[in-house]
Amino acid sequence: MRMFISTIVVGAFQVCLLAIGMFYTLVAQSKNPIIDSVFTADPAAIVHKDTVYLYTGHDEQVPGKTGFIMKDWLLFSSKDMVNWKPHGSILSVADFKWAQHSAWAAHMIERDGKFYFYTSVYYNGGENPGFAVGVAVADNPAGPFRDVRGSALLTNGMTNQSSNNWDDIDPAIFIEENGDAYMFFGNSVAKYVKLKDNMIELDGEIKVLDLPNFTEALWLHKKKDNYYLTYASGLPETIHYVMSKSIHGPWQYIGLLNEVAGNSNTNHQSIIEFKGRDYFIYHTGAMQHNSPIGIGGEFRRSVSIEPLLYNSDGTLKPIKMTTEGITVPIK
């Protein structure tokens, strides 16, 4: 009888262990990359009404072709940073009648109840054909979006600090507490310019920033009274950052924020605060071969998310890239 009871106890213990194991598997499943139904790149996220809206580029795979094949931008949303709802394609290059190709990095910002989406696209017109910035607007974060100007906001010919025709890509918008809006942008040379209150016209001269070993992918965010300007450096790209007490600088170089992202020459960060926590959103080429869309790579990128942590002096702890990502839903 005693042996019988012991067997039951041991059996129950084993069932318990199995249940714990299954629970752990469910909770701690790998979440990076966060989307495995389509390739996603160049993340730009905002928080609106307790929801994260994550806008991404869209790497397409075409057999026999290499290089970036990007025609539209996608949207995903989440209320807990773990479960992501796809909204599909929200805008394409074809929606900008003046543009020809390349739906490169974009940026979303809300102002006065409208949602402005700034894009990098190729424009074969103007005095100096090359990559330009367009802007689309919508009344809600999921669209529908329309080309609000019918022309480029910024064209390659407006800057000439570097000779490449993609030196005006990667717009990143920031609105000061007093309402002044600025667009940071650039490849090879970092630049910024004030925007008019209507958000669709430049207001004044384009200024140049001197950032160590700058490549591209500027992102400006503010925490307490510190401004942080993060950017991709070198190639393959690592993410570095500078800090300032003013949006106009002077900027102090602090150091490395994120190492080379697995299997991708490029990187592109988005930084948000959601429900009191901070996040670093980026892309890698680390999609595994057993995913529904196949293996990742330089032109088949996928978005991942990690916590962003601050030191007590306001500097940032280097990002720890993981395959787990955010595993516990944020309530």
Ligand code: CA
């Ligand atoms: Ca230019």
